[in-house]
Amino acid sequence: MEPVISEKVQNEINSFANKKVYLHLETTNGAYASHYNQSIFSAGAFIRNAQIQYEHGKITGNGPYRVGLKMEFGWVYAEGITHFEIDENGRLLLAGHDFNGKLAVALQISLTPFE
Numbered sequence: 001m002e003p004v005i006s007e008k009v010q011n012e013i014n015s016f017a018n019k020k021v022y023l024h025l026e027t028t029n030g031a032y033a034s035h036y037n038q039s040i041f042s043a044g045a046f047i048r049n050a051q052i053q054y055e056h057g058k059i060t061g062n063g064p065y066r067v068g069l070k071m072e073f074g075w076v077y078a079e080g081i082t083h084f085e086i087d088e089n090g091r092l093l094l095a096g097h098d099f100n101g102k103l104a105v106a107l108q109i110s111l112t113p114f115e
Contacts, residue, residue, distance in 0.1 A: 001083035001084060001085045001093070001095060002083060002084065002085065003063075003082065003083055004059070004063060004065050004081060004082060004083060004084050004094075005084075006059050006065065008084070009059045009065075009067075009081075009084050009092075009094070010058070010059050012084075012086060012092045012109075013057035013058070013059060013067065013069075013092070013109075014056075014057070016054075016057070016092065016109050016111075017054060017055065017056050017057060018053065018054075018055065019053065019111065020051055020052075020053050021051070021052060021053065021054075021109050021110060021111060022049050022050070022051055022109070022110045022111070022112065022113050022114060023047065023049075023050045023051075023052050023076065023107075023108070023109060024047070024048045024049070024106065024107070024108040024110075024114050025045070025046075025047050025050075025076065025078060025106065025107050025108075026044065026045060026046040026047070026048075026105070026106050027043075027044050027045045027046075027078075027104065027105045027106075028044040028046075028103065028104065028105075029041075029042060029043060029044065029104065048114055049113045049114055052069070052071055052076065053071065053072075054069035054070055054071050054076070055070050055071065055072065056069075056070050057069040057070065058070075059081070063082065064079070064080045064081055064082050064096055065080075065081040065082070066078070066079045066080075066081070067081055067094060067107055076107075078094065078096070078105050078106075078107040079096075079105070080096035080104050080105045081094045081095065081096045081105065081107065082095065082096045082097050083095045083096070083097060089110065089112070090110075090111065091108060091109065091110040091111075091114075092108065092109045092110075093106070093108045094106065094107040094108065095107075
C-alpha cells in the first residue's frame with residue numbers, strides 16, 4: 001500500500017459508481033485492546049461482501065482522509081484513511097493506520113465478492 005494520493009483514489013471511487021459492488025468495511029482498535037490497557041474501550045465494526053450501489057463517492061480531508069459513498073437511501077462512510085492500493089484483481093483497498101502502524105479502519109470496494 002502507498003500513502004493516499006487523493007486524485008488517484010477519487011478516480012478509482014468514481015470508476016465504481018453506479019455499479020453493483022461488494023463492500024468490505026471494518027474498524028478496530030484491536031480486538032483485545034482493553035485486555036492490554038483497561039483505560040481503552042475496545043470497539044469495532046465489520047461487514048464483508050455487502051452488495052451496494054452508490055451514486056457517487058468522495059474523498060475529503062488533508063490526511064487522514066474521509067471517504068463517503070452516497071447511496072439512494074443513505075451513506076457508507078469511513079474516516080481515518082491513510083493508505084490505498086489497487087490490487088491485481090482491480091479492487092480498491094483503502095486503509096487507515098494508527099501512529100504505531102496498526103490497522104484502524106479498512107474500506108474495500110470490488111466488482112466481485114471478497115474471499
